[in-house]
Amino acid sequence: MSEAPHGAPIKTPGQLIAAVVAAFAIPIVIIWLLAYNVNETVRTGAGTDELADAAVAKRIAPIAQVTVRDANAPHVYKTGEEVFKAVCVTCHGTGAAGAPKFGNSADWAPRIAQGYDTLLHTALTGKGAMPPRGGTSPDDYSDYEIARAVVYMADHGGANFPEPAAPAQGASATATAQAAPGASGASAQSPADASAQAAGQQAAAAMAALNSASKAEPASAPATTTASADANQAGKALYQQVCQACHAAGVLGAPKFGNKADWAPRLKDPMDTIYNYALHGKGNMPPKGGSQASDADVKAAVDYMVSAAK
Structure with a gap:
């Protein structure tokens, strides 16, 4: 009894090409369908929320904020x-x-x-x-x-x-x-405490004098001069509140305030690089010195320290 002849299923070059393409395409389509059906969550690309209400409100918010306080209200101490x-x-x-x-x-x-x-x-x-x-x-x-x-x-x-x-x-x-x-029960202040309190009172008096002087400035003063003075004051205030903790004594390698030798290698970099270090942190320094200050105030504090080192 003779056996039936066996023929190959692929007989032409076109069939061979179709088989090869199907061998790659079919598994890929199956994998894609599985992945798509398993996770149907909506994905948004970077920047797709630019027109969201919160994002728009943040962009158009004014830089200056006015806080109205009752001068007769009792002082609220920080915890x-x-x-x-x-x-x-x-x-x-x-x-x-x-x-x-x-x-x-x-x-x-x-x-x-x-x-x-x-x-x-x-x-x-x-x-x-x-x-x-x-x-x-x-x-x-x-x-x-x-x-x-x-x-x-x-x-x-x-x-x-x-x-x-x-x-x-x-x-x-x-x-x-x-x-x-x-406390030991003694009611009298020590000389050091009295001196510290006197210094605080003198500082308050000096600030009051500066405020009076700024109010007495002529209305024709250039706006750029006022803006520059405000930025300098903001930078000095942030330095005294945050940056001074490390930069005053050069803690953990921080360039010491006013020390030209410490600041010289830093000032070789562009100011944008120095701003970036202050805003995003470097080494032991946390971003913005660990504060919640605005980017503008942080840059002003950098300008204040740099100007003191020149």
Whole structure:
């Protein structure tokens, strides 16, 4: 009995090409259909939300913001947590330059053993790489607010200090801070405290004089001069509130304020590069120094420090 002849299914070059194409195309189509049907979520590309209401409102928002306050309203003091996040977190958040790290009981134990009075005195007068008041001024945060930050950090490090008593209406926040937890009971201020309070009063008087002088400027002053002065003041204020904590003493390799030798290698880069470092961080410096300042104010602070180093 003879066997039936076996013929190949692909007999022409066209059939061979079609088979090869189908061998690649069919699996790809199957994989694509599976992927598409498994995940049907809507994907948006970069920039597709540019016309969203929130994005449009942010772009057209005015640069200047007006805050209306009641001059007769009682002063609202910052909490210890607010002061910590605004000032102390730059070093205490990471334990930079030997600062006791927030929440680390081992770091805080020897400090807590010294007592509340010593901790407050150290915070107000500075020690080692930490500048007085964390680089701020009495106009930025009162002694009472600094005391609240000390208690906040110490209590999270294992202490049990009570919250400092709020100053009475019209009373000095400095006196209240000195009479807070662990105070010896003496009511008289030390010479150092009296000197610090006097310096704060002089600074306040100087600021009032500057404000009076600015109000007395002739209306014909060029707008560019006013804008430049405002930017310089904003840069100086941000430096004193944030940047001074590291740049005043050159902490962790930060170029020291006014030191031309420290700033010379940095100034070899274009200003846009220096702005970028300040805005997005570099090395141990967090973006914007750990603050929530606007890009314009950060650039103004950079200009302020650069001008002091030229």
